[in-house]
Amino acid sequence: MSSAQTQSVRTGRVTRSFIYLFLLVSALFYLLPFFIMLLNSVKPLGEITGGNMMAMPEVFTLEAWKAAWSTAQVGVEPTGLRPYFWNSIKMVVPAVFISTILGALNGYVLTKWRFKYDTILFGLMLFSCFIPFQIVLIPMARILGIVGLSGSTYGLILVHVVYGVGFSTLYFRNYYAAFPTELVRAAQIDGAGFFQIFYRILLPSSGPIIVVCVIWQFTNIWNDFLFGASFASGSGAPMTVALNNLVQSSTGVKEYNVHFAGAILAALPTLLVYIVAGRYFVRGLMAGSVKG
Amino acid sequence: MIRQGEVDFRTRLQNWIPKVVLSPSLAMVLVFVYGFIFFTIYLSFTDSRILPSFGLVGMENYSKLWRLSHWTTSLTNLGIFAFFYITVCTALGLALAIFLDQKIRGEGVLRPIYLYPMALSFIVTGTAWKWFLDPGIGLEHTMHLWGWTSFKFDWIKNRDFAIYTIVLAAVWQTSGFVMAMFLAGLRGIDNEIMKAAQIDGASNWNLYRRIVIPLLRPAFLSAFVILAHLAIKSYDLVIALTGGGPGRATELPATFMYSYTFTRNQMGIGASSAVIMLMTIAAIMVPYLYAELKEKS
Numbered sequence: 001m002s003s004a005q006t007q008s009v010r011t012g013r014v015t016r017s018f019i020y021l022f023l024l025v026s027a028l029f030y031l032l033p034f035f036i037m038l039l040n041s042v043k044p045l046g047e048i049t050g051g052n053m054m055a056m057p058e059v060f061t062l063e064a065w066k067a068a069w070s071t072a073q074v075g076v077e078p079t080g081l082r083p084y085f086w087n088s089i090k091m092v093v094p095a096v097f098i099s100t101i102l103g104a105l106n107g108y109v110l111t112k113w114r115f116k117y118d119t120i121l122f123g124l125m126l127f128s129c130f131i132p133f134q135i136v137l138i139p140m141a142r143i144l145g146i147v148g149l150s151g152s153t154y155g156l157i158l159v160h161v162v163y164g165v166g167f168s169t170l171y172f173r174n175y176y177a178a179f180p181t182e183l184v185r186a187a188q189i190d191g192a193g194f195f196q197i198f199y200r201i202l203l204p205s206s207g208p209i210i211v212v213c214v215i216w217q218f219t220n221i222w223n224d225f226l227f228g229a230s231f232a233s234g235s236g237a238p239m240t241v242a243l244n245n246l247v248q249s250s251t252g253v254k255e256y257n258v259h260f261a262g263a264i265l266a267a268l269p270t271l272l273v274y275i276v277a278g279r280y281f282v283r284g285l286m287a288g289s290v291k292g
Numbered sequence: 293m294i295r296q297g298e299v300d301f302r303t304r305l306q307n308w309i310p311k312v313v314l315s316p317s318l319a320m321v322l323v324f325v326y327g328f329i330f331f332t333i334y335l336s337f338t339d340s341r342i343l344p345s346f347g348l349v350g351m352e353n354y355s356k357l358w359r360l361s362h363w364t365t366s367l368t369n370l371g372i373f374a375f376f377y378i379t380v381c382t383a384l385g386l387a388l389a390i391f392l393d394q395k396i397r398g399e400g401v402l403r404p405i406y407l408y409p410m411a412l413s414f415i416v417t418g419t420a421w422k423w424f425l426d427p428g429i430g431l432e433h434t435m436h437l438w439g440w441t442s443f444k445f446d447w448i449k450n451r452d453f454a455i456y457t458i459v460l461a462a463v464w465q466t467s468g469f470v471m472a473m474f475l476a477g478l479r480g481i482d483n484e485i486m487k488a489a490q491i492d493g494a495s496n497w498n499l500y501r502r503i504v505i506p507l508l509r510p511a512f513l514s515a516f517v518i519l520a521h522l523a524i525k526s527y528d529l530v531i532a533l534t535g536g537g538p539g540r541a542t543e544l545p546a547t548f549m550y551s552y553t554f555t556r557n558q559m560g561i562g563a564s565s566a567v568i569m570l571m572t573i574a575a576i577m578v579p580y581l582y583a584e585l586k587e588k589s
Contacts, residue, residue, distance in 0.1 A: 162325070243419065
């Protein structure tokens with residue numbers, strides 16, 4: 001997508017103005033909900049319920065942010081979202097790490113050490129990325145209960161590794177498929193072993209795909225709601241579940257400004273990744289859809 | 293002789309290592325995906341209620357399922373949702389991509405703006421839109437304050453229109469992604485073809501209608517497959533935006549499955565609905581993945 005513009009479609013002035021107008025209105029459509037959320041998260045509640053959502057804050061306050069982070073009622077405890085934010089971090093970091101390593105090794109095996117039926121095995125792993133997760137909820141809940149991991153971060157790590165390894169394998173397989181196999185064979189003749197070849201030859205040139213894979217897994221796992229809600233709804237809940245509890249269950253006055261601050265807090269890590277490494281994010285999306 | 297044996301052992305070991313390395317992932321997928329799928333299929337033929345039970349009841353769950361108005365309503369909702377979600381996302385994504393492809397100043401700024409919602413959780417999207425669409429405080433209220441007092445936008449509270457608010461929020465979240473797919477497709481089109489058509493005197497409209505859009509067929513197919521499977525899996529957004537309501541107006545198969553299995557304690561029926569969801573997705577994904585894999589190898 002970064003390739004230079006070369007097309008030579010000629011457009012008249014009227015058409016061009018229309019195109020710019022359309023693009024700008026669209027940009028507004030995408031920006032507005034988030035912008036309004038941000039704007040209203042720094043207003044006192046009274047200004048929201050009584051006032052105009054588009055109006056600039058008359059009183060600028062970070063009270064809602066403080067409340068969302070550390071004092072708001074989430075479920076039964078007035079803990080704010082902070083503990084759940086850390087739950088998510090504790091879940092995401094190991095899950096991303098493990099699924100990426102497994103994906104890299106799988107991709108390496110599936111492209112450079114091919115064996116009979118390897119495409120079928122890959123197909124099985126690939127299909128597992130697209131199943132509706134409702135089909136595994138019941139047995140997963142049972143198994144996590146039996147091994148004593150339900151409601152815990154460890155259980156969620158397991159779940160996300162299991163259902164994330166298909167995608168990470170896909171990324172590395174497609175990436176390593178373009179890597180010259182002759183180099184691997186030459187190293188083999190020189191006496192290099194399986195792990196040596198991986199470590200010395202493939203890994204050093206895997207930087208971009210590692211970034212793509214880490215970003216994809218991070219975004220997906222951080223944003224997951226279904227598994228979090230099904231297997232860890234109590235104090236072990238991840239951020240998305242806690243945010244939903246905060247927004248839905250508030251009895252009495254709805255503290256919209258706190259909800260917005262909480263929503264932005266929940267969006268912040270993935271948004272940050274997107275802003276810092278958007279290019280890789282797009283590549284990951286494309287690789288996950290157009291299996292080129 | 294001894295040396296020969298060593299080499300043999302080493303070679304044999306080297307032959308085994310790749311398979312050993314692959315096996316943990318493979319075992320995980322076989323057990324946690326395919327094993328679980330079979331377990332759920334099995335459960336769908338049993339009288340499981342609050343816990344899995346193993347008394348077989350044949351097709352009873354399925355016949356019960358199809359008699360439930362709750363289920364048929366969620367299927368109808370899914371049909372409406374999927375149709376508008378896929379059509380609007382594709383149309384908007386295509387328009388944005390074609391327009392962005394006209395040597396637009398500031399493309400580098402616009403593209404990330406269109407795409408950023410894709411990085412958000414559906415729960416965040418739902419929280420934002422729920423409030424934006426709430427007539428008492430969101431858009432309608434604001435329009436009233438600005439003096440347009442007859443302005444009415446209460447879809448989220450209206451049984452007949454609530455499903456379209458889900459479409460709206462879902463389009464907001466994923467149309468940028470479709471735009472990126474089409475843009476990649478457009479940038480991959482051979483420039484010579486475009487030039488030849490222009491020399492032949494084709495208007496822009498005809499150029500796109502007759503040449504460019506047909507050339508984007510692979511992107512259309514990918515977009516359709518991805519959007520269809522996202523639509524069938526939609527769960528988070530409904531929970532965050534409407535919770536399935538008002539009434540059952542935005543109930544989808546995914547929310548149906550969850551509530552029957554975990555809150556209504558009808559696990560057998562929940563399992564059978566999950567099986568139907570899986571079959572629908574498989575009908576779309578398997579041929580697509582098969583074609584993709586075959587093309588590759």
